[in-house]
Amino acid sequence: MSKGKLGATLTAGLWKRLPPFRLVLGLCPSLAVTTSAENGLGMGIALALVVTMSNGIISALRKLIPAKVRIASYIVIIATLVSIVETLMKAYFFPLSEQLGIYIPLIVVNCIVLGRAEGFAAKNPPLLSMADGLSVGIGYTLSLTLIGSIREILGVGSWFGLPVFGAAFEPLAFLVLAPGAFITIGILLGIQNLFSRWRGEKFVQG
């Protein structure tokens, strides 16, 4: 494994494979939990932990797991990791885990985790796979925090719970509701596509 490949993998998640915008995977929690920057950050970190560890474990076991039961094995491993993360969150970040509710257990069926396991960890050595998981996880955390920040700043007038505007600010309350999530993500996706077209990147989504 060359140094260059590790570096490339580490940065891929921040732009080339940036979820949810470039991969367009894991949209359900991105829409549902990003009502505030804090929720987005919490969800992102939980997913980053799971995807890094699951990539590492699955990659280490990739020669041991028979091809026919690989998906079942991945799901068992991922579900275990998610349960551990959920337990940890309940023990140390109880209010946040109440806020995120069902979306933490639902990381089990998050397409990003299974996608990275099947698409990357199953073919690459453990260290490289963990780097991939970490970079995708960080990308996801940044994206969700960004979406959450936009929705919270404009929809509530605060950021991480701290007021940003004066009392005269009239919040756009619809942004913290479900339609606001679609509109925010749609606009961000559009801006990002325009940007890559402007840079002349070969246009690949997913």
Next chain:
Amino acid sequence: MSEIVRMVVVLSLIAAICSAVLTFAHQGLGPRIDQQTDLYVRGPALERLFGKPATEVLHNKVVIAVGDQAIPVFFAREGDRVSTIAVEATGKGGFGGDLKLMVGVDLDAGQQTGMEVVSHSETPGLGARIDEISFRRQWQGLPTDTPVALTKDGGKIDAISGATTTSLAAVGGTNEVIRFLRDHKEEIVQAIAKREAGS
């Protein structure tokens, strides 16, 4: 054939290791989760009942066993006497399942100091209005020796309009506490005294 055996063995092994890890995690973190649940779920109710920060009251807890049930009782000291206790109860038959209630009792005055809803899954806008102060404050000052009842049954509690079932569940839960107090008051006092002597 050997491939099938390998599949079974590998998958079983993975599942077994995962279960072991999970059991370990739950055992290790279980007490801390209980503590956090107490603080964030029961905490707000206790704070309103005792007018003290939840962290001061939470460790003042005794559990009284009645039949196969374990009823948590929280208490607060007034000087060196225990005057106010909060008894947890289940309001059976809410619209969306059982309610979890906490009833505050002033032992000296023989009065209820309030009813708090710890958790419920009632309909928002109807039964969920059980959380509202206008409903809850009807409990303040009620005697602890007579059962409470809704106005339509000749009692003093005005039901939430459109949510009689929920109101009935809250009343039922309170009556459970009243019965529990009548039958087990001595036990509670002894348990608290024992707890105090031990600490």
